[in-house]
Amino acid sequence: MKPRHFLSLRDLSSAELNGIIKRAIALKSLQKEGVIYEPLKNKVLGMVFEKSSTRTRVSFETGIIQLGGQAIFLSPRDTQLGRGEPIEDSARVLSSMVDIIMVRTFEHSKIEKFAQYSSVPVINALTDLCHPCQLLADIQTFVEHRGDIKGKTVAWIGDGNNMCNSYINAAIQFDFQLSIASPQNFEPSKKILNRSKKHIHLAATPEAAATGADLVVTDVWASMGQEHEQTERIKLFRTYQVDETIMQLAKPDALFMHCLPAHRGEEVSDNVIDGAQSVVWDEAENRLHSQKALLEFLMGINYE
Numbered sequence: 001m002k003p004r005h006f007l008s009l010r011d012l013s014s015a016e017l018n019g020i021i022k023r024a025i026a027l028k029s030l031q032k033e034g035v036i037y038e039p040l041k042n043k044v045l046g047m048v049f050e051k052s053s054t055r056t057r058v059s060f061e062t063g064i065i066q067l068g069g070q071a072i073f074l075s076p077r078d079t080q081l082g083r084g085e086p087i088e089d090s091a092r093v094l095s096s097m098v099d100i101i102m103v104r105t106f107e108h109s110k111i112e113k114f115a116q117y118s119s120v121p122v123i124n125a126l127t128d129l130c131h132p133c134q135l136l137a138d139i140q141t142f143v144e145h146r147g148d149i150k151g152k153t154v155a156w157i158g159d160g161n162n163m164c165n166s167y168i169n170a171a172i173q174f175d176f177q178l179s180i181a182s183p184q185n186f187e188p189s190k191k192i193l194n195r196s197k198k199h200i201h202l203a204a205t206p207e208a209a210a211t212g213a214d215l216v217v218t219d220v221w222a223s224m225g226q227e228h229e230q231t232e233r234i235k236l237f238r239t240y241q242v243d244e245t246i247m248q249l250a251k252p253d254a255l256f257m258h259c260l261p262a263h264r265g266e267e268v269s270d271n272v273i274d275g276a277q278s279v280v281w282d283e284a285e286n287r288l289h290s291q292k293a294l295l296e297f298l299m300g301i302n303y304e
């Protein structure tokens with residue numbers, strides 16, 4: 001039987017995604033109560049990282065250990081993948097030994113190929129195209145603070161990047177409105193924007209996007225792999241900072257999120273990220289709980 005993969009939020013149904021969020025909240029409570037729960041005893045998670053990471057690495061590694069399993073960290077510097085061994089060969093070999101694999105890489109086509117040849121579930125831990133694991137944590141965080149996100153309005157302000165693409169998928173799957181404000185030529189691709197006219201709206205300015213929003217989200221102006229564009233992008237994105245003026249246009253109880261790492265003084269002002277509406281630390285912590293729920297789901301653990 002073909003394994004289920006999580007390469008994008010589109011790989012799971014809305015009901016399955018909502019189930020994972022609910023389960024993430026329950027697993028968080030169990031962990032806070034000190035309950036030992038090890039359904040993945042003796043299972044091994046392979047972790048392939050071709051880009052840097054703090055949150056993703058630590059949350060996956062901690063998550064699998066808490067569930068009773070183990071993790072193996074694999075970087076291109078010390079594996080044959082980094083010396084050009086074909087992706088399909090690496091996927092076949094790794095998946096013959098470990099039980100589940102997460103991959104952080106550049107081109108999305110690479111993870112698609114990896115998944116095609118893997119005999120075990122593959123999780124997208126960020127590609128240039130999308131970052132679905134982060135969205136599980138973001139939705140969990142919203143639900144914990146404000147209840148169901150269905151029918152709410154989210155403002156995305158900044159680069160039309162991998163995180164923005166995942167917000168587009170999330171808007172469709174979790175049924176909320178997404179208003180996107182990106183500088184000219186930095187909007188998400190038309191193909192992705194056109195996935196749902198009902199959920200996605202391109203705003204003319206950051207102010208227009210933020211007005212009346214329940215949640216305001218941003219991300220770095222230059223993603224991993226775009227460091228050489230940083231100076232140029234700072235100039236082009238200058239008017240897209242999420243600051244107090246932007247937050248005041250949102251609903252009075254609006255939340256602020258950022259997947260982190262953040263560049264204070266660029267995409268977000270100090271007083272917003274460190275202010276009362278910011279839930280970025282809960283959002284980061286929830287990477288652990290939501291990915292534990294995802295690991296359970298993909299490994300077919302039945303907890304009901």
Ligand code: CP
Binds near residue numbers: 053134
């Ligand atoms: N948000 C996120 O994925 O962080 P890391 O790059 O530290 O994993």
Ligand code: NVA
Binds near residue numbers: 161162220259
């Ligand atoms: N857009 C950012 C997200 C980092 C978690 C990047 O790809 O670098």
